[in-house]
Amino acid sequence: MHRQRDRETRLWRGELRATVALAWPLVMTNLTQSLIQSTDIVLLGWAGARTLAAATIGINLYYAFLIFGIGLVTAAAPMMAKELGARRHSVRDVRRTVRQAMWAAVSIAVPVWLVLWHTEAILLAMHQDPALAAGAQRFVRALMWAIVPVLWYLVLRSFVSALERPAWSLAVGLAGVAVNAFLNYGLIFGRFGFPALGLQGAGIGSSCASAFMFVAMAAVVSLHPRFRRYHLFGRFWRPDWERFRGVWRLGAPIAVTLALEITIFNAAVFLMGLLGATAVAAHAVALQIAAFTFMVPLGLSQAATVRVGLAFGRRDPAGIARAGWTAFALGVTFMAAMACVMFAIPHRLVTLFLDPADPANAAVIPLAVSFLFLAAAFQVFDGAQSVGAGMLRGLHDTRVPMLFAAFGYWVVGLAIAVGLAFGFGWNGVGIWTGLASGLAVVALLMLLRWIRRERLGLTR
Secondary structure: OHHHHHHHHHHHHHHHHHHHHHHHHHHHHHHHHHHHHHHHHHHHHHOOHHHHHHHHHHHHHHHHHHHHHHHHHHOHHHHHHHHHHHOOOOOHHHHHHHHHHHHHHHHHHHHHHHHHOOHHHHHHHOOOOHHHHHHHHHHHHHHHHHHHHHHHHHHHHHHHHHOOOOHHHHHHHHHHHHHHHHHHHHHHHOOOOOOOOHHHHHHHHHHHHHHHHHHHHHHHHHHOHHHHOOOOOOOOOOOOHHHHHHHHHHHHHHHHHHHHHHHHHHHHHHHHHHHOHHHHHHHHHHHHHHHHHHHHHHHHHHHHHHHHHHHHHHOOHHHHHHHHHHHHHHHHHHHHHHHHHHHHOHHHHHOOOOOOOOHHHOOHHHHHHHHHHHHHHOHHHHHHHHHHHHHHHHOOOOHHHHHHHHHHHHHHHHHHHHHHHHHOOOOHHHHHHHHHHHHHHHHHHHHHHHHOOOOOOOOO
16 A cells, blocks of 8 residues: 555656656746737837737737637647657657648638738727727737738647647747847837838737747757657648548637637637727736746646647546546646735836836826736636647647637626626626626636546546
């Protein structure tokens, strides 16, 4: 009995080490992605509150569509993990998945471009401020070309993660932060010999930085000895309709799940737009801070998908349990700590993004602080639902979590947000209360499904 306990302890410690080793570069990579967005918000905030508000509305519309593509190509991670779990040295099946995930990215990008070209008309139909809608269109028409390089970069990131070598995506992400900051600062304000293009410059800079990150990642997987034996880009245009359908079959529910989650936050931005530019700017700052902390459970979710997927491919129920619960415990613990930080120093966090000496921010800062208190309240729920979804994706369980997201975000969360904000006069605080409620419901449903995974036959 004592020997069995020692063995179990070693297995759990081994899983903890493996999860942390895989997760920390993914977390840091996600933080670099968030830092790119934070840099854009800071630079646009320097250009003025209305410029920031226009960009916020535009980028939220952009992400409402981009996120579907992100969810679609996310299917590559659990597919490759299962293949490598079953056959550790699999090459052909991994290559097929990478290629067809990239094909799927192009198939979704073309219709999205057609829609985003009409950003102003869409925003006006949503009763947004005409001046903000016009500015958002200038921004989005330059930014939308980033969709394909962003999605292709994510596919390659999933590839190196499935091989448990995610540090390369971190290195490329850090370089992307520097390139993005340089280009955006130059193109927004007319520095380094660039023209001052304002919102349009921000979109151009972000698109160019995304292209740089994909090209750099492609160079890594083509030249590095650990990756180049997969020949990912050889015969790239050769069709593989069976695997293409497989990516869509697993990825479409993930895409819808992520779209439901992100678009409820986007809907919150549009609801804030009905309350005025001050509410939109305050919401943007509070949401960016919350998004920054979210990068950690997101990385743990990605690690959980790979680790659970590897155990799933080996047909190892005990390994599945260890992989899932380890990532879940790490994610929830971290988010609880971040909630304490937000409760303790909300004003200091907000003023990292907004200059308190600027009279234009006098109304924005206290409103952002009030929103941040509510963001702190839902930190644990946000971490739990994110890691929980990653655990279930490792089991290729994506359809029922999609239904959970639809109910939690759009039935519970939206109803509470609209009711409190406009029915009870809570305004922006009511909207954030609705967001927190939706996240709590989804987190609980995901956790219950994971607990019942063997009874439901998900591990077979």
